Amino acid sequence: MKKHAVILGGGMVGAAMAMDLARDADLAVTVVDAREAALERVRSRFGVATRAADLADPSAVRAAVADADVVLGALSSVIGLQTLQAVIEAKKPYVDISFMAEDAREHDALARANGVTAIVDCGVAPGMSNLLAGYANELLSPCEHIDIMVGGLPAERRWPFEYKAGFAPHDVIEEYVRPSRIVESGKIVVKEALSEPEFVDFAGLGTLEAFNTDGLRSLADTLAVPHMRERTLRYPGHIALMRVLRETGFFRKDTVDVGGVKVRPLDLTAALMFPKWTFDEGEADVTVMRVEAIGLKKDAGTSTGQRVRLRWDLFDRYDPATNFRSMSRTTAFPATIVARAVLAGRIKQTGVLPPEKLAGIPGLVDDVFAALKARGVTYTAHETVLS
C-alpha cells in the first residue's frame, strides 16, 4: 500500500515538494491550501490530490493530516508554530520549512510525549546549513569555527536594489532590522543587523557582500563550537541602501502622524518597494551558500591533530525546464528527501529536531547530498589542510 504524504501549503515551495514527491511511485501525495488556483496548478501539473482548507485554523490542520504517514510544512512563518503544534497533536511525523520567528523547540516536550519526530528549519538555510554545521561538528574534534553565508538573488542585477525576494519580503526586512546573534569565544554576542559588511568572491557570480544576520537560530545552542556566525549575501551596494532606509525610519513599525493620518512607515515602504522586489514570471534566480568549518580532523572517531578547513559550496540556478526558481527547489528538496528518510524509518529520535540533530545518523548526510545532486542541486565539498 502506498504511503501518504500530506503537504501543507501549495505556494512555490509546496508545489516543488509536490513535484518531487509525485515522482515517487510508492507515495500518494495530497496538497492542502485555501487557494483553489494553487491547488488546480499542482493537480494539473503533477497529478497530486488536493484538499481545500484554511490552514490558519489548527483544527483544519489536524483534520487534513489525519491519515498522513508523513506531513510536510510549507506555510507562512506567521502560522509556523501553531501548525507545528497541531501536527504534533495529531501525532504525525513532520518536516517543516516555515522559518517561524519563534523557537520551535518549545513544543519539543509535547513531541516527545506524543512520540512524534518533527524536523523543523529543514530548507536550505536554515536547513542544509544546519545539517552541514552538524556534519562539520561530527568530522572535526574540536570544531573551532563555523561560518555560514547564504543568499538568494536575482540572476540579473537591476538598479536600484539589485535584489528580489525569493520569499516573503516582510521576512527579508525582518532580517535587516533584527539584531543578529553570533557566537564568539563560546559566548553569544549580539550585533546590529546589516553590520560588518565584507566582500566575498564566488566563482561564476563575482563579488558579493556578506553581512551579519540572525541566522544561527538553534545552532547557537545545539553545537558547542566556540566561533559561529551566519551571514547573508547580496550584490554589493544593496546593504548600503538598506542601512540608509533603516536609519531614516522607513522600516519603522510604530505609527507616524502624517498630516493627521497615522501610518506605519514599513507599510508604506512595503507598498512602494516590494513590487520592485517581486520576481517576474520566469525570471531567473540563483542561490549561493557556503558553509566553512575549521578544526582538527577526526579519523575513525579520534582526532588526527591535523588542522583543516572544510568547505561546502552551493551555486544553484533557476530551472527553466520546470519553471521553478532556485530558491523554491533548494528549499523544498531537503524537506522531501528528509521526509523520505522519516518514512524509511531512518530517523528514530522523537522531539522537535533542527537538522543538525540528524548529522550523526550514519550515512544520512551523504545520502542527502546524493539525492539533492540527483535533483540538480549540487553541493561541492572542499578540504584544505591548514597545518
Next chain:
Amino acid sequence: MKKHAVILGGGMVGAAMAMDLARDADLAVTVVDAREAALERVRSRFGVATRAADLADPSAVRAAVADADVVLGALSSVIGLQTLQAVIEAKKPYVDISFMAEDAREHDALARANGVTAIVDCGVAPGMSNLLAGYANELLSPCEHIDIMVGGLPAERRWPFEYKAGFAPHDVIEEYVRPSRIVESGKIVVKEALSEPEFVDFAGLGTLEAFNTDGLRSLADTLAVPHMRERTLRYPGHIALMRVLRETGFFRKDTVDVGGVKVRPLDLTAALMFPKWTFDEGEADVTVMRVEAIGLKKDAGTSTGQRVRLRWDLFDRYDPATNFRSMSRTTAFPATIVARAVLAGRIKQTGVLPPEKLAGIPGLVDDVFAALKARGVTYTAHETVLS
C-alpha cells in the same frame, strides 16, 4: 531724513537682511512677520523696528509697506508671487529672494504701469548667478557657454545623506523631481532632474557631484547664449540615494492606499527625512558657487577675437561671529546691496527684473562684488585664454 526699508519675513534670511541694513545710519528698518519670537530676536539683536502681520494676506502686505522707501522680500516661495503683486500695487520698489515656482515676470506689465522697479530672484542662486551670467554676456561677444554650479552644504559630512537643507526641504525635493531646462545650441532642452552627475573638484572642499537642476529660470530666455545650464552641487553619493528614493516612489505626491489609510509618500518621507536634514543650532554650513562663461572677449565694446574662459568662484562659510549660516548671508546680502542701489537711484528701469537685467548698469557689478567682500562674502574672478 532717514529712508525706510521694510523687510517682509523675519526668518534667517530676513534677519540677516535686518542685521545688514541696521548698520546703515541713513536707514530706518522695519521687519514684518507673524511670529513674535522672530520679531523679538531681530529687535533685541539689531535694534530694528518690528510689525506683527500675517503676510499670507496681501492686504496686510500693502499696509505694511505703505510708508516704505524700499521693500525687501524674504518670504516662503509659496506666497512669493502674491506678495510681489501686493508690493507692486502699493507702488513700492521691491527686492525679493523668495524663489517662487511661478515666473515673476507675469507682473512685469503691472510693475511698468505702476512705475515700480521690482528685482526678483535676488539672492545667491538665483541671484548672483544671474548677475554674473548677465555680466559674462556683457564682457563676451559672442558669449557661447554659461555654466552655473551651486550648492549649499553642511560643513561636516555625516552619513547617510551628507546633506542638510539651507532652505525649505520641500523646495529641495522639488529640485530633485522637476525636469530641468537647459539650453543647448540655442534650444531649450528638458533633462530629467538629478541627471548627468559629474564630479567636480573645488579647492578647500574636495570633490563634489554636480547634476542638472531647473535653475536657469529667467536666463533661459533673457540671454541669447546658445549653451547654458545650471547644476546643483552635493557631496558625492547624495544624488545616488535621492535617485533611489525617487525611483522607489518616496517622493510621490499622489496618495497611496496603505492598509485602508491614504497617505502621500512625500509627506511621510518629509516626516522621517527632513528632521535629519535640519541644521543643528550653530552648525556650520558652506556655500559653493562657480559661474563659468566661454566666448570672445570684448574690449571697448568690440570683440578682440580672443577666446577666453571667465570664471567666478564663491566659497563661503558659516560665520560664528554673527551665528548666521552661509546660506542666509550669501542670500541676504545681494538683496540688501541691490536695495541700496535702488535707494541711490542707480536702477532706473521699471518692471519685474531678474538680476541679469542689472548687469549692464555701469559699475554696478563691481560695486556689488566690493560690497559683498566688505561683508565677508568673496567672489574670486579668473580669466583663462583659450586660443
